[in-house]
Amino acid sequence: MSTQPAFGLFKRRHAGFKKPAMADAMLILGLCMAAILVVLTLVFGLNPPQSANTGSLMTRFKPPALDGYLLGTDQLGRSLAGRVAAGMPWALGVAMVATSISLIVGTAIGLVAASLDGWPRRIIRMVIDTVIAFPSLVIAVTVIALLGRGFWPLALTLGLATWPISARVVFAEAMSIVQRDYVLAADLAGVAWPKIMVFHVLPALRPTLLTMFAFTFADMLIAESALSFLGLGVPLSAPSWGNILSESRESLVVAPWMMLAPAAAIIFSVVALNLIGDGISAISRRNSGRAS
Amino acid sequence: MTADSAILRALGRRGLELLVLLVSISTLLFFLLRLSGDPAAVLAGEEADAETVALISQRYGFDDPLLIQYLRYLAAMVSLDFGNSLTAQTDALALVMERLGSTLLLALLALVITAAISIPLGAWLGFRPAARSRKWTNALVFILQGIPGYIVGLLLIQLFVVELRWLTSIGNQGPSSWLLPSLTLASFLVPKMVRIVAANTAETMAEDYIRTARATGASDAALLMRHALPNALLGATALIGTQFAFLMSGSLITEVIFAWPGFGALLISSVERLDFPVVQAAVFVIAVLVSVVNAVTDIAFSVIDPRLRTARQSV
Numbered sequence: 001m002s003t004q005p006a007f008g009l010f011k012r013r014h015a016g017f018k019k020p021a022m023a024d025a026m027l028i029l030g031l032c033m034a035a036i037l038v039v040l041t042l043v044f045g046l047n048p049p050q051s052a053n054t055g056s057l058m059t060r061f062k063p064p065a066l067d068g069y070l071l072g073t074d075q076l077g078r079s080l081a082g083r084v085a086a087g088m089p090w091a092l093g094v095a096m097v098a099t100s101i102s103l104i105v106g107t108a109i110g111l112v113a114a115s116l117d118g119w120p121r122r123i124i125r126m127v128i129d130t131v132i133a134f135p136s137l138v139i140a141v142t143v144i145a146l147l148g149r150g151f152w153p154l155a156l157t158l159g160l161a162t163w164p165i166s167a168r169v170v171f172a173e174a175m176s177i178v179q180r181d182y183v184l185a186a187d188l189a190g191v192a193w194p195k196i197m198v199f200h201v202l203p204a205l206r207p208t209l210l211t212m213f214a215f216t217f218a219d220m221l222i223a224e225s226a227l228s229f230l231g232l233g234v235p236l237s238a239p240s241w242g243n244i245l246s247e248s249r250e251s252l253v254v255a256p257w258m259m260l261a262p263a264a265a266i267i268f269s270v271v272a273l274n275l276i277g278d279g280i281s282a283i284s285r286r287n288s289g290r291a292s
Numbered sequence: 293m294t295a296d297s298a299i300l301r302a303l304g305r306r307g308l309e310l311l312v313l314l315v316s317i318s319t320l321l322f323f324l325l326r327l328s329g330d331p332a333a334v335l336a337g338e339e340a341d342a343e344t345v346a347l348i349s350q351r352y353g354f355d356d357p358l359l360i361q362y363l364r365y366l367a368a369m370v371s372l373d374f375g376n377s378l379t380a381q382t383d384a385l386a387l388v389m390e391r392l393g394s395t396l397l398l399a400l401l402a403l404v405i406t407a408a409i410s411i412p413l414g415a416w417l418g419f420r421p422a423a424r425s426r427k428w429t430n431a432l433v434f435i436l437q438g439i440p441g442y443i444v445g446l447l448l449i450q451l452f453v454v455e456l457r458w459l460t461s462i463g464n465q466g467p468s469s470w471l472l473p474s475l476t477l478a479s480f481l482v483p484k485m486v487r488i489v490a491a492n493t494a495e496t497m498a499e500d501y502i503r504t505a506r507a508t509g510a511s512d513a514a515l516l517m518r519h520a521l522p523n524a525l526l527g528a529t530a531l532i533g534t535q536f537a538f539l540m541s542g543s544l545i546t547e548v549i550f551a552w553p554g555f556g557a558l559l560i561s562s563v564e565r566l567d568f569p570v571v572q573a574a575v576f577v578i579a580v581l582v583s584v585v586n587a588v589t590d591i592a593f594s595v596i597d598p599r600l601r602t603a604r605q606s607v
Contacts, residue, residue: 130309132534133582134317137541138559142571145563146324222440226545229442230560245446249549252454259450263443271438278434 023286027279030214033272037092045088048239049079064257071261074244075251083239084261090240091269094155094233095220101159102216103209106166111197113167114174125171128164136161140223144232154233158223166212170205177204207284214277218270225266241266302590310583314369317575322365325568326358374576375569377562384569388555388577394464395554398543401474403532406481411528414489415521419512421494430490437483442545445476449549462551473550480542481535488531492524526596533589537582 064072064080071080113124139161147153177183178201186196227233228242236243241262248258332349333340340348348354353361368374374384417426417433452472453461460469496502497520505515544556551557555574562570 126309126312130313130316133309133537133586134313134579135537135540135544135582137544138575138578139317139320141544141560141563142321142575143324145566145571146327218438226440226442230545230548232560232563245443249446252450256450256454259446263446266440266443267435267438270440271435274434274438 023279023282025279026275027283030272030275030277030279033268034276037088037269037272040085041088041092044082044085045092048086049082054078063255064260072255072257074247074255074258080244080258080261083244084241084265086239087241087244087262087265090151090228090234090238091221091224091265094151094158094224095217097152097155098158098162098220098224099213099217101156102162102220103166103213105160105163106168107170107202107205107209109163110167110170111174111201113171114178114201115193115197124167128167128171131161131164132168137223137226140227141230141232144227149233149235151234154224154227158220158227162216162219166216169208169212173205173208174201177201180204207280207287211277211281211284214273214280218273218277221266221269221273225262298594299591302594303587306583306587306590309586310579313579313583314576315366317579318366318369318572319362321568321572321575322362369572369576374573377570378567379562379565380570384567384573385577387570388558388573391553391555391558392577392581394552395543395547395556397470398473398477398546398552398554399539401470402477402481402539402543405474405478406485407528409478410482410485410489411521411525414486414528415493415516415524417486418490418493418495418524419497419516419520421490433483433486436479437487439479441476441480441542442549444479445472445546445549448472448476461549464553473546473552476549477539477542477546480546481531481539484535485528485531488527489524492527493520496520496523529589529592529596533586533593536585536589540578540582 062073071084074080074083109124109128113121113128116124136158140157143157143161144153147157174197178196183196183200186200187193191200224233225240225242225245228238228240229246230242231246233242234240244262245259248255248262251258332345332352332354353364356364372385376382377384377387380387413429413433417429420426421430449461449472452459459472461472463469493516497515499519502515502519505519510518540556543554544560546552547554547557548560555577559571559574559578562568562574
């Protein structure tokens with residue numbers, strides 16, 4: 001059993017191993033879907049086709065698969081396939097920056113809280129609980145209204161509004177890790193706490209952080225598109241998925257397909273990330289179960 | 293520890309949290325408004341002339357030192373004086389409170405729908421997790437979990453309003469117009485809730501006492517009703533407490549989509565118009581509401597589950 005490869009997908013399946021194989025399959029499927037997204041972003045997203053930005057009234061509201069428009073055209077005759085592709089860097093970029101901020105700040109504060117005790121720890125925990133209990137979208141819309149729309153205001157606001165979620169998870173996980181024997185040994189050997197946290201506790205958090213990265217990324221993607229949909233995200237002229245959805249609402253009756261392409265792009269990305277997150281967490285649970 | 297003192301502790305903790313929340317959020321709003329440039333110009337709107345800006349600046353005391361302004365602002369908040377709405381010229385807090393009922397109605401309907409769907413479905417899924425039909429349902433729930441709530445709302449409108457013309461999608465026009473917004477809001481929570489209830493049920497079904505009960509001849513229905521469901525419901529109640537903030541975020545966007553007359557839609561339109569008194573009043577009311585709901589679930593918990601009373605003691 002201990003020689004089982006990390007990806008047990010190609011291993012002969014025993015009756016008792018159905019679940020692990022399923023976790024591997026989820027992770028691989030999720031990674032493949034994510035790879036498709038990254039490739040599409042690099043190939044089409046960063047260099048969108050001409051038809052994404054310029055259209056003509058002659059080509060407005062073409063249904064999908066007609067006259068060479070794969071996903072149809074919008075109210076200005078622009079290709080929806082092109083626009084959704086051009087929206088990828090916005091969606092993935094904002095989500096990537098926001099997730100990184102959220103995880104870095106959250107991990108740092110979670111680790112600090114775990115290495116403190118008494119009042120300082122209680123204060124940090126209270127701040128974390130308090131911010132989590134408040135609807136982050138309410139903070140985000142207000143802050144963005146003041147800072148203005150755009151890539152950086154949006155990414156920073158989303159990252160800074162959601163760090164407590166990562167901080168709480170990291171804190172809980174770190175609290176159980178510091179009780180392990182090897183951390184105790186390092187402590188007894190006289191290693192300073194900041195060093196213990198960075199070199200002994202942080203590496204043990206890797207599966208947790210990877211899982212959190214996937215789920216937070218999905219949340220940020222949804223938040224970005226939701227805020228853009230509300231008109232409080234990326235600039236109104238940007239071809240973000242939320243903006244396309246919001247434009248599609250005005251043409252629901254004449255062009256119902258306008259909504260489908262950006263919605264499918266969002267759902268595809270979120271499902272990919274959920275598969276990755278659930279896959280990693282199931283595999284790490286299986287591995288830790290085997291180790292003990 | 294007695295139930296009473298547990299409740300008092302929970303209330304005290306939530307009260308303190310609320311205080312911290314209100315002070316920090318209003319401080320954030322205060323300084324952001326001033327960081328974003330001339331607050332008088334922001335409040336006056338884009339088309340205002342210099343005279344109006346000067347008038348507003350004088351009226352709100354923007355010429356005074358920052359610290360004085362901040363203290364005055366906090367003092368006004370303590371007395372629940374948020375000022376008048378800049379667009380409607382009426383009391384900002386009153387405007388928000390008018391909308392409270394609509395938002396609560398929507399949230400309550402969404403919670404009822406969430407419970408009605410996810411408790412039976414979750415219990416069914418968790419009762420025999422390995423069965424084939426359960427696996428397919430699980431996969432379906434997994435995909436549904438990937439659909440953001442507001443997209444569910446748009447799809448519902450497309451289907452029931454545009455294609456079938458069965459329902460309306462604008463505002464509150466009686467019970468038939470409640471269905472789509474509350475379904476949309478429920479869709480923010482349902483997949484998560486189904487998975488929690490299913491996991492709790494599956495966990496309970498693997499317990500030794502279930503095997504014992506089964507060995508003594510208890511029927512499936514009895515096992516489900518007497519053991520699995522009560523535990524699952526406990527988890528579901530906990531989730532409502534922790535997810536209420538998420539539900540409020542969802543209701544912002546749901547209210548905008550359906551032009552629902554709640555304070556979420558009011559907040560968004562006030563944010564767009566930079567009607568700051570209303571934004572502050574709305575944020576204040578949301579903070580109080582979230583704290584009250586959390587305090588109520590805390591108390592409900594220490595009443596329902598005696599284990600928590602002893603558990604909290606040791607923390």
